[in-house]
Amino acid sequence: MVRVSSARRAVRRGPLFRGDQGAVYLKELRTWWRDPVRTQGIVMGPAFSIITVLFPLIFGFTAGFPFVGAAGASMAAATCANLYGQDGTALWLTLTVPGKEKADVRARQMAWLTVFGPLTLALTLVGCLLHGDAALVPWALAGTLAALGGGSGLLISVSVVALVPGPDPHKSKNSPMDHGDVTGQSFLMFFLVALAMCPALGVAWAGHALDMPALLWASVPVGLLTGVLCHVTLGSVAARELRAKGPDLLHLMRSGTPASTSDKPGEDAAKSPFETMSGTRRTLMWASMAAGIVGLFPQGLVPMGIKLNGAPDKVWFLALHVPEPWQWPVVAVMVVIGLAGFRGAYLVYRTEKRRLNTAADATLRRELSDDRS
Structure with missing residues (x-):
């Protein structure tokens, strides 16, 4: 009787909630609203x-409003790229049912899109209405669709390939701050989501530069296509990685260290790179991060929006104070500087992380050699 009633409820819920994928999808939706993290x-x-697009209001600039949804999707992907790490050792529940990895991955992707898709699209719509300039609508839609689709594929792939161990949810004491160090993941996700948005925004820029409205609006289906390809392709990659390296990931979740460096006595192995890197490297990383933020946003994307909007305000944006023929090249240079700054910060972090892993491997090899002798 219980089975019959459960089956009837599943039928009433529709095909999206049936089978293995439907069960994980429902579990994920509940987790999104119940887990503090x-x-x-x-x-x-x-x-x-919202804070990002409201800040330029100090100068009366509103061209960032249409892009509030794209920025929200990018940040959501960056902050949610550790889904499996947040679940702790509950990963074993997935691994004990071989062949269900793809259903688990797809369900998590769909749940993320269900939570953030309508929210970011609504923000985009409100931003476009508040700004009132229809010329930026295709840019905003293309960026938002690409960020949503690209983010749903990238976050699930990164959460498997670069899993960061954290405490089991029942041990976190309901503290959102009690989880693993995901700074490296966030750096990486910012780069990758921005890269996923480039094809659509590139088409939009070409349509604007060539004064071809049809090409400008073609950026919207390009953004949708890019998002779908990222969602499908990277989801499949994540499923394969989960199937191939599931036991190693579970070991990482249980011990906090990779399987290849298990049982190492070095205390640095369990520390964050922020704790072990020298003061010079830490200063270099944060300086690169600051250069990335200033170069990409206030000196790159904001003057780009001002030029597209046709506003006369120059404010403190360098590109708008140079002669007209050089404004777009300066904007491009600032965007490159911003991306280079983010990449430099990530490389410093990754180098320190690799140093820790190399030192741990060397310690393990010495111990094994001593045991044999």
């Missing part, structure tokens, strides 16, 4: 994007 992720993306 997930709830923090829901709040951070929209909050970051």
Whole structure:
């Protein structure tokens, strides 16, 4: 009787909720609203994007409003790229049912899109209405669709390939701050989501530069296509990695260290790179991060929006104070500087992380050699 009633409820819920994928999808939706760490992720993306586009109001600039959804999707992908790490050792539940990895991955992707898709699209719509300039609508839609689709594929892939161990949810004491160090993941996700948006925004820029409205609006289906390809392709990659390296990931979750460096006595192995890197490297990393933020956003994307909007305000944006023929090249240079700054910060972090792993491997080899002798 229980089975019959459960089956009837599944039928009433529709095909999306049936089978293995449907069960994980429902579990993920409940987790998004009940887990404090997930709830923090829901709040951070929209909050970051809204604050980002409201800040230029100091100068009366509103051209960033249409892009509030794209910024929110990018931040949501960056803050949610550790889904398996947030679940702790519950990963074993997936591994004990071989062949279900793809259903688990797809369900997590769909749940993320269900939570953030309508939210970011609504933010985009509100931003476009508040700004009132229809010329930026295709840019905003293309960027938002690409960020949503690209983010759903990238975050699930990164959460498997670059899993960061954290405490089991029942041990986190309901503290959103009690989880693993995901700074490296966030750096990486910012780069990758921005890269996923480039094809669509490139088509939009070409349509604007050539004064071809049809090409400008073609950026919207290009953004949708890019998002779908990222969602499908990278989801499949994540499923294969989960199937091939599932036991190693579970070991990482249980011990906090990779399987290849298990049982190492070095205390640095369990530390964050922020704790072990020298003061010079830490200063270099944060300086690169600051250069990335200033170059990409206030000196790159904001003057780009001002030029597209046709506003006469120059404010403190360098590109708008140079002669007209050089403004677009300066904008491009600032965007490159911003991306290079983010990449430099990530490379410093990654180098320190690799140093820790190399030192741990060397310690393990010495111990094995001593045991044999």
